[in-house]
Amino acid sequence: MIAVQNVSKSFALFRNPAQRVRQLLPGGSRAQEFWALRGVSLRVESGEVVALIGPNGSGKSTLLQIVCGVLQPTTGRVLCAGRVTGLLELGAGFNPDFTGRENVYMSGEVMGLPRRLIETRFPDITDFAEIGEFMDRPVREYSSGMYLRLAFSTAIHVDPDILVVDEALAVGDAVFSARCVRKFEQFRIAGKTVLLVSHDLGLVKRLASRAVFLVDGQVRFLGAASDAVNRYVGFVLEKQHDTEDTPSSTETSASFRHGDGASRIVDVAITDRFGRKCGAFEAGDRLCVRVQAEMRKDVDDPVVGLLIRNRIGMDVFGTNTRVEGLQIGAVAAGDLLEVCFALDCAFARNEYTVTVATQYRDGMSQDWVDDVASFRVVNAPEIAGVVHIPTVIQYSIRQPSAAAKEAQPE
Numbered sequence: 001m002i003a004v005q006n007v008s009k010s011f012a013l014f015r016n017p018a019q020r021v022r023q024l025l026p027g028g029s030r031a032q033e034f035w036a037l038r039g040v041s042l043r044v045e046s047g048e049v050v051a052l053i054g055p056n057g058s059g060k061s062t063l064l065q066i067v068c069g070v071l072q073p074t075t076g077r078v079l080c081a082g083r084v085t086g087l088l089e090l091g092a093g094f095n096p097d098f099t100g101r102e103n104v105y106m107s108g109e110v111m112g113l114p115r116r117l118i119e120t121r122f123p124d125i126t127d128f129a130e131i132g133e134f135m136d137r138p139v140r141e142y143s144s145g146m147y148l149r150l151a152f153s154t155a156i157h158v159d160p161d162i163l164v165v166d167e168a169l170a171v172g173d174a175v176f177s178a179r180c181v182r183k184f185e186q187f188r189i190a191g192k193t194v195l196l197v198s199h200d201l202g203l204v205k206r207l208a209s210r211a212v213f214l215v216d217g218q219v220r221f222l223g224a225a226s227d228a229v230n231r232y233v234g235f236v237l238e239k240q241h242d243t244e245d246t247p248s249s250t251e252t253s254a255s256f257r258h259g260d261g262a263s264r265i266v267d268v269a270i271t272d273r274f275g276r277k278c279g280a281f282e283a284g285d286r287l288c289v290r291v292q293a294e295m296r297k298d299v300d301d302p303v304v305g306l307l308i309r310n311r312i313g314m315d316v317f318g319t320n321t322r323v324e325g326l327q328i329g330a331v332a333a334g335d336l337l338e339v340c341f342a343l344d345c346a347f348a349r350n351e352y353t354v355t356v357a358t359q360y361r362d363g364m365s366q367d368w369v370d371d372v373a374s375f376r377v378v379n380a381p382e383i384a385g386v387v388h389i390p391t392v393i394q395y396s397i398r399q400p401s402a403a404a405k406e407a408q409p410e
Helices: 017-022 060-068 100-110 115-129 132-136 144-156 174-189 201-207 225-243 402-407
Strands: 002-013 032-044 049-053 075-080 084-087 162-166 193-197 210-215 218-224 263-271 280-282 286-295 303-310 315-320 336-344 350-359 365-378
Touching: 002 060, 032 060, 032 075, 032 193, 032 218, 049 060, 049 174, 049 201, 049 225, 060 075, 060 084, 060 162, 060 193, 084 144, 100 115, 100 132, 100 144, 115 144, 144 174, 174 193, 174 201, 201 225, 210 225, 218 225, 225 365, 263 350, 286 303, 286 350, 286 365, 303 336, 315 350
Parallel strands: 049 193, 049 210, 084 162, 162 193, 263 365, 280 365
Antiparallel strands: 002 032, 002 075, 210 218, 263 286, 286 336, 303 315, 303 350, 350 365
16 A cells, blocks of 8 residues: 655755855855655555556656655655565666676565565566577676567566556557556456556556656646546647647646637537437447537538547547548638547447547647547457457368378377
């Protein structure tokens, strides 16, 4: 369990080294105060995975360092129940002249494990890292991927009660990343507490039950991971508009709906092939999403799109009129634009949400509405994944030849 109670952290900023010295003298100039965190409160229970998301400089890494005890808060406190292992900078304690084996033992002892226990877990560490004969080579000879795998494997095999991770999966190939994700899921099932930072929003949706959206050191939102990701995406898009001096009709906090207001979506309906509103479909049914938008300004060739997500917020399918090669042409203010997306239901049995948007050709949003409608798929085959792709399977059974039979041992 982690309890972050009203934590704030300030740093002194100096314009140059001379100012650092002068501020020690009577009447010397004072340093500028920068607050990286302001009044952050958070509780992560055992068996829970919570993610920190937000733009660079929002205080995510600072908060992780405070949780791990690397930094002390200016105000507030952090309580942790159990052994804490932090993956803040993988391999930071490795000695480049030591072999991988020597670094594993050294890191384990630094984390408080007796050597006998490290010897017991060493085979698991080497199997997970998969660096082969390089385990007995100096780590300065390792590639960055090998270095990462060994450091990550060492950290997660010390059996922590609390795992704190800062972009640990930003490096490494897809196979290793998938292996790490499975390890996180095992941690969750085992009742471990995980607090992680990641810019991979798909990973956040998959792993985290809740997420914290931080902006300028303050909690902008704390709740379901998919909701936090939606708010973060909306925040980023609004910032892009601000950068380009494009007026915005919504507040950042209302990021389930964002855009510059050149058009506004007034109705979204999910219907069957006959135009009847429907909330449940079987595999192979025709599914239609009808979007109506009221134009507030004259727009040349607007783009209308949809995005379908599953119940945990993972993007399953998305398209728009530009991708499909449809040019709508000039639309005047006051016009009501209606677009219908018709597709065959090829989704696995699950619940899905529909996000719709009106955009310009360059992708900037006029009106974006997250998870505005939902539907479920029933009576679909029990398959793995999120889509049902028709598959043809062939098989054959062959009898072994006489020579093969004679060669078989008695």
